[in-house]
Amino acid sequence: MNQDQDQPLTITPDALPEVITRYLKAHRAHDTAAAVTSFTDDATVIDDGRTYQGVAAIEAWLNRSATEFTYTIELTGAQRTDETHYVAVHHLEGDFPGGTVDLRYRFTLHGDAIGRLVIGP
Structure with a gap:
């Protein structure tokens, strides 16, 4: 058995699936719709220890x-674990507590949509 089978593979951010790229672009533009x-x-x-279930909760x-x-x-980076699991690494700077943070957006795809997103360090 290959020990590296479940290890994420580093990919270029432009190799992320289209649905993830579309979400990230809309999120950066604050285009909630x-x-x-x-x-x-x-x-x-x-996100931040809170769970949001369903489209209405995610929209809020x-x-x-x-x-x-x-x-x-x-x-700043991207990884692929398998055909349905991807990670997008982001560097944020702003007026939130701490002022700077690197966050990992862990995506699970269901078909051609995002079924689960976990955001954390």
């Missing part, structure tokens, strides 16, 4: 996160 279309109807987002989370703090976000 476009961002939410990237998710399945029963998707789950986990996106609206709040777009206005709660002012920040810049830069995509």
